Amino acid sequence: MRISDVLRALRDDFPSVSHSKLRFLEEQGLVEPVRTAAGYRQYSPADVERIRFVLVEQRERYLPLKVIKDRLEELDAGEIELGRPATRSHEPRVREVRAPEGGERPAPVAPAPGEPETEIDRALVDGLVSAGVLRPGPGGRLDETATEILRAASALGRYGIEPRHLRSLRTALDREVALARQVVAPLRSQQSPAARARADETADEIGDLFVRLHAAWLRQEITDLA
Structure with a gap:
């Protein structure tokens, strides 16, 4: 697969992934596509699943690349299965987050592992919007990027770091x-x-x-x- 084919395969789940992101993951030793005689990168289906593994761990667990690389070494050694990272014992539940007054109901937000079901709530949304940290789309809707911000802000809140x-x-x-x-x-x-x-x-x-x-x-x- 060419790099454009890889981006197309990942687009539905990771719309913001870019050419430079894939090159960066290669530089960090997380994926190793083969090179043609002309120097073009070619990815196998296994390479694509490896990239997907990295992106999921970053998005769902906020793990640094060094830790993810260790997980990949476990994967290569057969200690964990692809698509079932050792860091996740179950799929996160999905529930709604209320938008600020006057806004439409936002998209569902999946809590970070271990996060209480009620932790991401209207107060957090309102606080992030008021601080200018969260910027809802038309009609007050929250897209994929906004839900990532909510997850990270909720996790930081456990350390006393507030929207302000x-x-x-x-x-x-x-x-x-x-x-x-x-x-x-x-x-x-x-x-x-x-x-x-x-x-x-x-x-x-x-x-x-x-x-x-x-x-x-x-x-x-x-x-x-x-």
């Missing part, structure tokens, strides 16, 4: 987006399909580089805390 504490993080993110927009804007302004495609790829690459930079900073600082 996340406001500065969102403000810093807005500055990063503005910086990326400056780079991408000249490409977006061009009319050719090639330029627009390059704009999409550039935006993905900058986003992934920002994520890697943040991860490196956090690893460094958290190590000092520990």
Whole structure:
């Protein structure tokens, strides 16, 4: 499978996955596609399931790549089965989260493992919206990204980190987006399909580089805390 085929296979479950994300996972040693004589990547169905495993662990468990890599080594050794990570003993239940006053009912949200059924509630949604951390779509609906934010905010709440504490993080993110927009804007302004495609790829690459930079900073600082 070509990289475009892999993205197409993952699109329904992971619509935000990009070319640069797959390249990053390869750089980290989580997947190893073969190369053709011309240097093009080719993925097997097993590679795709391996990538899916990584993405699920990141989305559902918020595990760092180092831990996921250890899980993959267990998978390679036959200690766990693909699609049944050792970190998950059951599928999370799904229940509704109420939107702020005047909004439509949001999409269902699956709680993080071990999270009480009532922990993600209207108060959390309202607090995140008020802090500017959560931005519902038209009609107050919550999409997949919003549910990920809710899960993470709920988990952070167990450590006493409230929506108001996340406001500065969102403000810093807005500055990063503005910086990326400056780079991408000249490409977006061009009319050719090639330029627009390059704009999409550039935006993905900058986003992934920002994520890697943040991860490196956090690893460094958290190590000092520990």
